[in-house]
Amino acid sequence: MSADLEAPPDVAPASVADGVRRSLDPRIIQLERIVGFIVTAGLSAGLALAVVLTWLAADSAWIPRLLAIAWPVITGLLAWHSYAWPAISYRHESYVVDHRGIEIRRGVVWQREITVPKSRVQHIDVSQGPVERRFGLGSLSIYTAGTDYAMVALRGITHERALRIRDHLLPKEAEDAV
Amino acid sequence: MPSERRLHPLSFLFAMAGQLRQFLLPGLVVIFTAGATRGEWEPWWMLALIPIGGAALIRSLSYRYRLDETELVVRTGFVFRKERHIPYARIQNIEAVQSVVHRLLQVIEVRIETGAGKEDDATMRVVPVGAYQEMRECVLGSRHVPLVAASETGPPEPGGTVIFRLPGRELLLSGLIDNRSAVLIAAAFGLVWELGMFDSLFGLLFGQQASGRSFIRQTLRAIFRGPVPSLQTVAFTVAAVSALFAGVTLISMAWAYVRLHGFVLRRLGDDLRAEYGLFTRISTTIPLRRIQTLTILEGPLHRLFGRAAVKVETAGADPDEQGATGREPLAPIIRRDDLDNLLGQVLPDVGFGTVEWLPPSPGALWRELRRSAIVASVCSLPFLFILKLWTIGLLGLLLAFAAVHARRYTASLGWATHDGAVLFRRGWMWRRVTATRFSKMQIVALHRSPFDRRTGMARLRVDTAGAASEADRIDIPYLPAAVASDLHRRLSAEASGTSFQW
Numbered sequence: 001m002s003a004d005l006e007a008p009p010d011v012a013p014a015s016v017a018d019g020v021r022r023s024l025d026p027r028i029i030q031l032e033r034i035v036g037f038i039v040t041a042g043l044s045a046g047l048a049l050a051v052v053l054t055w056l057a058a059d060s061a062w063i064p065r066l067l068a069i070a071w072p073v074i075t076g077l078l079a080w081h082s083y084a085w086p087a088i089s090y091r092h093e094s095y096v097v098d099h100r101g102i103e104i105r106r107g108v109v110w111q112r113e114i115t116v117p118k119s120r121v122q123h124i125d126v127s128q129g130p131v132e133r134r135f136g137l138g139s140l141s142i143y144t145a146g147t148d149y150a151m152v153a154l155r156g157i158t159h160e161r162a163l164r165i166r167d168h169l170l171p172k173e174a175e176d177a178v
Numbered sequence: 179m180p181s182e183r184r185l186h187p188l189s190f191l192f193a194m195a196g197q198l199r200q201f202l203l204p205g206l207v208v209i210f211t212a213g214a215t216r217g218e219w220e221p222w223w224m225l226a227l228i229p230i231g232g233a234a235l236i237r238s239l240s241y242r243y244r245l246d247e248t249e250l251v252v253r254t255g256f257v258f259r260k261e262r263h264i265p266y267a268r269i270q271n272i273e274a275v276q277s278v279v280h281r282l283l284q285v286i287e288v289r290i291e292t293g294a295g296k297e298d299d300a301t302m303r304v305v306p307v308g309a310y311q312e313m314r315e316c317v318l319g320s321r322h323v324p325l326v327a328a329s330e331t332g333p334p335e336p337g338g339t340v341i342f343r344l345p346g347r348e349l350l351l352s353g354l355i356d357n358r359s360a361v362l363i364a365a366a367f368g369l370v371w372e373l374g375m376f377d378s379l380f381g382l383l384f385g386q387q388a389s390g391r392s393f394i395r396q397t398l399r400a401i402f403r404g405p406v407p408s409l410q411t412v413a414f415t416v417a418a419v420s421a422l423f424a425g426v427t428l429i430s431m432a433w434a435y436v437r438l439h440g441f442v443l444r445r446l447g448d449d450l451r452a453e454y455g456l457f458t459r460i461s462t463t464i465p466l467r468r469i470q471t472l473t474i475l476e477g478p479l480h481r482l483f484g485r486a487a488v489k490v491e492t493a494g495a496d497p498d499e500q501g502a503t504g505r506e507p508l509a510p511i512i513r514r515d516d517l518d519n520l521l522g523q524v525l526p527d528v529g530f531g532t533v534e535w536l537p538p539s540p541g542a543l544w545r546e547l548r549r550s551a552i553v554a555s556v557c558s559l560p561f562l563f564i565l566k567l568w569t570i571g572l573l574g575l576l577l578a579f580a581a582v583h584a585r586r587y588t589a590s591l592g593w594a595t596h597d598g599a600v601l602f603r604r605g606w607m608w609r610r611v612t613a614t615r616f617s618k619m620q621i622v623a624l625h626r627s628p629f630d631r632r633t634g635m636a637r638l639r640v641d642t643a644g645a646a647s648e649a650d651r652i653d654i655p656y657l658p659a660a661v662a663s664d665l666h667r668r669l670s671a672e673a674s675g676t677s678f679q680w
Contacts, residue, residue: 117674146620146641
């Protein structure tokens with residue numbers, strides 16, 4: 001894409017809009033794993049409860065037995081997924097910010113390349129969850145007037161960088177396009 | 179400072195009627211099921227209407243609006259007051275509905291859309307007709323941004339130029355062609371009949387000995403175990419089904435005639451205005467530059483009669499709101515010969531006649547063939563239980579159809595970038611051409627499924643603010659990967675190069 005990415009004169013060299021394809025912050029892998037394990041623990045506890053309840057309630061013994069066998073299998077699969085998937089999906093996600101907007105590339109199996117032109121951004125949310133705060137990471141939610149892609153999210157960048165990208169993408173002067 | 183106005187003094191009647199209408203169907207169900215179950219308590223549900231009606235009453239009594247220089251100000255509420263400012267420049271569409279009752283009282287219901295969401299941002303139920311004229315002039319007259327090619331039409335004449343009218347014959351034809359919803363109604367009716375719902379209602383209408391009920395169930399039972407139904411029964415069913423279909427088509431034609439009666443599409447400066455309706459008169463004004471996408475549809479029947487239909491999407495239109503008061507297509511039916519004139523008026527800078535369509539990837543045929551072959555196989559699977567060995571014959575038929583479909587569908591696929599717009603065409607039975615201007619594109623996205631990657635293809639989607647139905651979006655499949663990423667880059671550059679105008 002190099003031909004398209006000649007920086008216009010008004011972009012300073014230190015700007016966030018450098019047109020370089022970047023991976024996410026690698027700490028997102030660990031963050032996703034933590035979140036994944038929390039979800040796994042929750043689901044696993046719920047399933048365990050279901051096993052106990054059916055054991056107490058069911059007349060036949062085979063349903064609780066089946067569940068008792070399924071429980072460690074499902075928990076194991078979920079735990080493995082929570083551990084392995086973040087690293088795989090990390091390898092497939094990247095973004096480019098340039099003077100025209102932002103391009104996000106993601107998806108392991110179903111891959112997508114989404115381009116949000118700067119001129120189409122309606123508003124932007126920068127958010128930070130409790131786990132994200134510990135890592136100093138943030139999420140960017142970009143809203144457009146579109147239908148399918150009314151909101152495009154970018155997770156796993158530093159909070160500080162998310163704020164800078166937001167400032168870059170939002171229109172500076174109060175120009176009314178109508 | 180312009181003075182504040184109230185709604186018409188009789189507004190509260192219409193507000194309450196509007197609320198009651200929403201409860202009409204549930205109310206009827208309550209009454210009929212109550213009759214069937216001999217229950218005594220169900221009618222009391224109707225008491226829930228009272229607070230709802232009260233809320234509508236308060237809203238309409240407290241409603242005030244003001245036409246300022248640049249914005250419309252709406253105030254509602256006595257206790258919880260709300261003031262809403264709507265700049266004229268943000269108004270997407272003004273729609274006015276006038277039913278028979280409205281006309282008797284010389285009032286009109288006005289809906290103003292800004293593209294902010296599903297709810298009508300300002301529904302005025304109801305204002306005097308004069309107030310509506312004044313409002314329309316205020317809102318539409320205050321905009322100064324001219325359209326690209328507006329100069330050639332000169333200053334807007336008071337009545338506007340008529341783009342086309344639909345005489346009664348065309349309306350009947352439109353009803354005949356577009357009776358899909360009617361077929362759905364027929365199917366629903368058949369289902370209700372078959373399953374014996376609303377027994378008390380049918381009992382009331384046809385007497386207790388209504389025949390033909392649960393015919394399908396009996397037929398299925400007969401197929402599974404026991405003798406085949408007699409020829410007489412089969413003939414009766416075929417006759418009944420065709421009678422139902424013919425009746426429904428006639429109703430559809432009559433409905434189109436009533437609903438679209440006197441359809442006129444005018445151009446006033448940079449606005450399009452459609453007016454139609456026999457009993458309920460509807461007048462919609464769409465500013466030309468608010469059009470997000472335009473779709474030309476040609477079904478098999480359209481082609482048979484040399485007609486087409488044209489739909490446009492504006493931001494903020496609710497795609498679910500079709501039917502009695504919903505949005506009609508820009509041209510529910512139009513002669514092929516008049517199509518060019520209409521397109522020239524609506525998208526003057528896009529020369530539809532000179533578009534050079536580019537094909538999908540050569541591998542598209544195989545992809546589509548495999549896909550439809552899989553669908554055909556899955557569809558014929560359940561028949562294994564009914565038709566036994568004959569399923570092979572059915573599968574053969576379906577596969578032959580799949581082959582024809584794949585060939586013709588991939589031949590119909592085409593895309594183009596032309597005169598500042600991107601165009602996409604697809605479909606062989608129902609042909610669609612969708613166009614959107616670069617300035618209306620929001621996000622351009624490239625999708626690569628595992629199948630795409632294996633065959634070196636990609637799918638390109640162009641998102642717009644028009645809440646178009648799935649079928650009317652620009653979503654180009656089976657592009658060669660290199661072409662797709664080149665187009666992706668080019669379109670996103672075009673999008674960022676133009677500033678978006680709602």
